[in-house]
Amino acid sequence: MNKIIAVITVALLFALGLTELSLAQENVTPGSGSDENTGTIRGTVLDHETAEPIFGVTVFVLGTSSGASTDFDGKFDIRIAPGTYDVRFSFVSYTTIVVEDVEVIEGEVTSLGDVLMRSSIEEMDELVVTAAMISTSEVAMMSMKRRSPNVMDGITAQRFNEIGDSDASEALKRVTGVSVEGGKYVYVRGLGDRYTKTMLNQVDIPSLDPDRNSLQIDIFPTNLIDNMVISKSAVAHMPADFTGGIVNIETKDFPEVPILDISASIGYNPDMHFNNGFLSYGGSNTDFLGFDNGARALPDAARNATIPTPISGDSPQQVSEFVNSFNSTLGPTENTNLMDYSFGVTVGNQFDVFGDKKLGYILTGSYKNANNHYSDMRYGEYQTQVGATNYDLIYATTQNGTLSERNVLLSGLGGIAFKTERSKYRLTAMRLQNGDSSAGNFFIDNSNDAPGQSGYTADSYNLEYSQRSITNFFLGGTHYFDGPSIEIDWRFSPTFSTMNDPDIRKTAYTLSLTDNPPRFNAGAGGNPSRLWRYMDEVNYNGRLDLNKDYFLFSGDAKVRVGASYSYKERDFEILAFDLQSFGSWPALTGDPSEVLREENIYPNGSVYYQSGNPDPNPNQYSSNVNYAAAYISNEFVLVPRLRTYLGLRVENYVQRHTGRDALFAQSGTSGNNLDNAKVLDSTDFFPSANFTYDITDNMNLRLSYSRTIARPTFKELSFAQILDPVSDRIFNGGLFPIGDWDGNLTETRIDNVDLRWERFGADGQLLSLSGFYKTFDKPIEVVRIQVQATSSEFQPRNVGDGEVFGAELEFRKNLNFLGSAFRWFNVNGNFTYVLSQIDMTDQEFNARLSREKDGQSVDNSRQMAGQAPYIINAGLQYDNPEIGMDAGFFYNVNGETLVIVGGGLFPDVYADPFHNLRFNLNKSIGDKASVNLSVSNILNDSNQELYKAFRAESEIFSSFDPGRSVSLGIKYSF
Known part of the structure; x- marks a missing residue:
């Protein structure tokens, strides 16, 4: 437990240091000195029909001279003094949107999330909404689903936060036609593992399990995922080796606001926990980190073409030393x-x-x-x-x-x-x-x-x-x-x-x-x-x-x-x-800890190892x-x-x-x-x-x-x-x-x-x-x-x-x-x-x-x-x-x-x-x-x-x- 506490402490100190550095950077505008008296407005402008970013939208803070244009990702960034403002979004052939009551706080980022603009063929009055009513990424996902050329479903980071799922496997259970077998393997439309493919950032990633085609989905905590999209019908730019569906996991890149999140959880199962019959055995002192430090490693001599046995010509001492090179624990x-x-x-x-x-x-x-x-x-x-x-x-x-x-x-x-x-x-x-x-x-x-x-x-x-x-x-x-x-x-x-x-x-x-x-x-x-x-x-x-x-x-x-x-x-x-x-087995009582005792190992006893390779x-x-x-x-x-x-x-x-x-x-x-x-x-x-x-x-x-x-x-x-x-x-x-x-x-x-x-x-x-x-x-x-x-x-x-x-x-x-x-x-x-x-x-x-x-x-x-x-x-x-x-x-x-x-x-x-x-x-x-x-x-x-x-x-x-x-x-x- 002390090692775990030490790991947590180091991680937190590292995270706090990075955040302090990034926050300091956030308050500096290159070439203009300190902007300590400003805040930031950020957001993403998307087409309401396609959920695709709109390039070149004019974003203007009414009553000021501050504004910006969206980039190719539809994103904008405005530095402005603290206060409450109305922000206008305008672009040719789209209905103008005015977002009211946008609160800017000194040294902080106010995110408007996804702003969805509707195309307008004829002249229309501007649409006025409050900041609390701005469309969210979940609505953007619905727009993407509506305009996608292929049949698809998906779930976003916003949805993860709402429902509190800690990993991708729990979140995906809510998607149409998706089931999660064993808490970790995704099946689409009921088809087995063979017909489902997992990708990370639109690139193949192999499974941790050699018995499976798809990757265990529960290994991805939701705090690193931006969205997950499940494609159920094929398009040419996707790999062809799927039938039920492709699950693509997109990780985050540009956080909209500064992030320093710490989470912890505990879980209790009365059938599982605080059970005095729990079976275990001594492993290595790095098991708590998910890997063995060599305590279970195969002895070097075991890879030789022949290993020491009573009939191999090796000395009794060599046979005994070889048997003792294996861990003697055989039972829990x-x-x-x-x-x-x-x-x-x-x-x-x-x-x-x-x-x-x-x-x-x-x-x-x-x-x-x-x-x-x-x-x-x-x-x-x-x-x-x-x-x-x-x-x-x-x-x-x-x-x-x-x-x-x-x-x-x-x-x-x-x-x-x-x-x-x-x-x-x-x-x-x-x-x-x-x-x-x-x-x-x-x-x-x-x-x-x-x-x-x-x-x-x-x-x-x-x-x-x-x-x-x-x-x-x-x-x-x-x-x-x-x-x-x-x-x-x-x-x-x-x-x-x-x-x-x-x-x-x-x-x-x-x-x-x-x-x-x-x-x-x-x-x-x-x-x-x-x-x-x-x-x-x-x-x-x-x-x-x-x-x-x-x-x-x-x-x-x-x-x-x-x-x-x-x-x-x-x-x-x-x-x-x-x-x-080598001869008859020693007298046994049924306790596995007795098998590799010194008195039972050749030449004191009869027990030795034989290779099956x-x-x-x-x-x-x-x-x-x-x-x-x-x-x-x-x-x-x-x-x-x-x-x-x-x-x-x-x-x-x-x-x-x-x-x-x-x-x-x-x-x-x-x-x-x-x-x-x-x-x-x-x-x-x-x-x-x-x-x-x-x-x-x-x-x-x-x-x-x-x-x-x-x-x-x-x-x-x-x-x-x-x-x-x-x-x-x-x-x-x-x-x-x-x-x-x-x-x-x-x-x-x-x-x-x-x-x-x-x-x-x-x-x-x-x-x-x-x-x-x-x-x-x-x-x-x-x-x-x-x-x-x-x-x-x-x-x-x-x-x-x-x-x-x-x-x-x-x-x-x-x-x-x-x-x-x-x-x-x-x-x-x-x-x-x-x-x-x-x-x-x-x-x-x-x-x-x-x-x-x-x-x-x-x-x-x-x-x-x-x-x-x-x-x-x-x-x-x-x-x-x-x-x-x-x-x-x-x-x-x-x-x-x-x-x-x-x-x-x-x-x-x-x-x-x-x-x-x-x-x-x-x-x-x-x-x-x-x-x-x-x-x-x-x-x-x-x-x-x-x-x-x-x-x-x-x-x-x-x-x-x-x-x-x-x-x-x-x-x-x-």
Whole structure:
């Protein structure tokens, strides 16, 4: 705790120093000495219809000689003496706006936020509003949504502040058609992780999890986000490797006002916290920062071609020293855990340099420490029975026990932005460090009645640590020519990510049915084992875009051309070691702390380590991708009120792989061995067309078509076999020919059609109805390997063609029509309903037929894996700016979703609906502080994945109870 306090103190002192420096700069006008007796008015002027910035608007303070013109970002900055003023905004073909009662305070910045100007063809009287009535960024987001060429949704920083969400995952749950699986992975329109893409500042960013395509969204605190936009239909300048949606996270660059925000929160879950049965083990003294300092590192000698064993020719002393070079802790200890807590600091400002140039900076850091304790964690392996009348599933293996986790997330982002009259440059650096320490104790029951099973019971102890990091740099520039009509934008972003699982330990005692003591049995519970997993990945992404505004068919038009290039490379390795006994095992009592006592280690005893790593290692691979793309698109008005977008994107994608399968590793001759071999090589054209008919100024009808693609991940296009030591489940790379699978995993190509009607009302009110249709050519799904009856193994495979039909309904409605007492209340909701269908391969269909039951009619089609049949997000909200309070109840649920394809011996696995009801209250305290109260999982629902089969009772694949949690946070702005 002292170390945490020291880190907080240093961060606060650093933040205060920067803010004092920036405030001092704020009060100095270059070349004119001190302006201590002035304040500043800032804001952004946007087109009400398009939400695009308006260049050259005259901003004048009435009754004075002070004024300014907006730049290419629509921003303005006026220095003026303290007082209360009226500010006028005027520009040709736009209705003049006068903002009254703008209060300027000495040495401070008064922000008018987003000022939305309406175009006016005929002469109109000026529009007069008060400063408190100025349109906000949320209204600007609605305007952007209304005028966007493609179907999109989004949420802004202003909305984050209103609802009090601390991270991006909570905020995104409120967006139409979006669900957040496991609190961190974004699914759009119910489509699984494979079909959703995450980008940072419009550039690809990889996932922290090698098992996932999309990045964990909960790692982004909302204090560093400017907005998040979810694109649901394709346009040419976006990557084509998505189908559900692209989530783009834009970080802040030029803070409108000086920022020094400090926030902290605590969270309590009665099922999780202050539990004296919390399991843990000694790690390293840097675990609290999210990384291991080397305490769990693999001993150097373990990487030798041969390691010291009683039969290797090494001396007994060398064998003993080698065994003692490993940490001797193999089991957890019980202690009492604390509550969750977090804190964050954000500093930012902008000031003038070199005359009228502007320099902005943003620095933010956050720390989260979460403790989870699942006292009834369950895993199950079940099978169907032979016989047309045997409906019930039989268990092969069940595991029940306790799992405790301590998760640390440390994040930091620093950025600077520099703006001239015609250009803007931006540089950011981001670091995310995540450490997850877990310990478990499970009772394993293996049945001898199920095919391929030996029948045993065991007591298993699991210790695991995973550390993951992302380091991202972003350098970009935007330049304007010919007024703002020509825009050149360039971006370069390298990302370096690592995933290390150092020293995963599993110790399982096989329990005898007699009074004999527990023992290790390689054919049952297994011998004690240790794993080290390493992954390093680099991503280099660059893109260049040119946009040109012009006239076509007597209307405004925009042509866009651009190109991008990405290079990705991943190195992956798993090293495994087992404890063996040279002779009989020593007498054991079932306590894992006894195993590596000195009297049990060879030569005093019989215990030694054996390597499970042949040379070459089948669980080691290196893969790389060269990915080049170019596009052209045109936006124009084809006929009055019909906005048209046509685009074409071409992508060349080449993936190479170096690796081998287990057979080649053992024999050196037979089997499969690849040396930088091409495993994917394709050039694809991706057309996109979007038509928007403006029925009225606030009502649209949209129709769009696009072609997209889903590609296998590095892990999926490999020979790797990756064991989950807790559940004992094995992932097999898709290059393995297993059973009826030929090992030729390839891309999925998708055609998409969208239709949407939308109506926009005042104050962000909205009603929209959408329909969509998608076809999938060779979709990739994770299937249970039928021929592996003795173990639980899974593999990604191309299955039969598929299609998806869907509909979405979204509404946001203020309840003031019920009377003045309801003027602060609003209801909002979105509902997505989907019908999906996959045409089975002959192999899957025949496997299902082989276990067909009486009364069952096996069809050759089924639900698509990963596709939720429905999503519901709903909220009832009270938002009263007069007292600074925002509160509401929010509900989210996904329908029953197929997650693992079974058939034949193994039934399908479905994710059960998780009904999440959440309460949130955010209350301002004066002008500087706010408090946030949140209650999650009010319904106390469980998180379950279940085996389901015809007329059979559902059985558990995995199950845990997250419990109810309450969090309280405070934020103070200096």
